[in-house]
Amino acid sequence: xxxxxxxxxxxxxxxxxxxxxxxxxxxxxxxxxxxxxxxxxxxxxxxxxxxxxxxxxxxxxxxxxxxxxxxxxxxxxxxxxxxxxxxxxxxxxxxxxxxxxxxxxxxxxxxxxxxxxxxxxxxxxxxxxxxxxxxxxxxxxxxxxxxxxxxxxxxxxxxxxxxxxxxxxxxxxxxxxxxxxxxxxxxxxxxxxxxxxxxxxxxxxxxxxxxxxxxxxxxxxxxxxxx
Numbered sequence: 001x002x003x004x005x006x007x008x009x010x011x012x013x014x015x016x017x018x019x020x021x022x023x024x025x026x027x028x029x030x031x032x033x034x035x036x037x038x039x040x041x042x043x044x045x046x047x048x049x050x051x052x053x054x055x056x057x058x059x060x061x062x063x064x065x066x067x068x069x070x071x072x073x074x075x076x077x078x079x080x081x082x083x084x085x086x087x088x089x090x091x092x093x094x095x096x097x098x099x100x101x102x103x104x105x106x107x108x109x110x111x112x113x114x115x116x117x118x119x120x121x122x123x124x125x126x127x128x129x130x131x132x133x134x135x136x137x138x139x140x141x142x143x144x145x146x147x148x149x150x151x152x153x154x155x156x157x158x159x160x161x162x163x164x165x166x167x168x169x170x171x172x173x174x175x176x177x178x179x180x181x182x183x184x185x186x187x188x189x190x191x192x193x194x195x196x197x198x199x200x201x202x203x204x205x206x207x208x209x210x211x212x213x214x215x216x217x218x219x220x221x222x223x224x225x226x227x
Contacts, residue, residue, distance in 0.1 A: 006048070107144065
């Protein structure tokens, strides 16, 4: 998995006044967990653009001013409710022999016959999947091949077999599926309605014809009685 470097400066004070001063300077207060003790530091808000504002997943290298480099993953982030500026970020330190849970984006590959030939619609139920593995086995994305999906078919997490990571979802979790499109449903409904209207019209015509015959019958009887 690709990494993004965040340049950090150790925070000497963690009070409200110091935190406000950090934000006014265009920096973000951060905390790194997972080690012996939490590490409080700050980083430029601009450094987070490639980490936060992207659908891709990345690990992080926190490069401190003293030359220390720490591998980590983004654990939590807080935004300002009005301005959407980053208020606070939590990281979790990575260790080569310790598993970590992380959300990984899903990448669709191929063309589904159910969409191409049958007019179905591809539904992506999960845009990200949570997996658990050691850092070296974290993938950039999870590729889902849809080239065998016919109308009504689904792909489940149980369909993936790998020893590199495990899914933090039940086996019957649907990743994607091909469903009949709303347009097709509308066309079918219109055909049914047209058929019903045609049948009603035919019955009405038969009824009208019968009524006309009944109306003519008494006239014949009167004629015969006169004779």
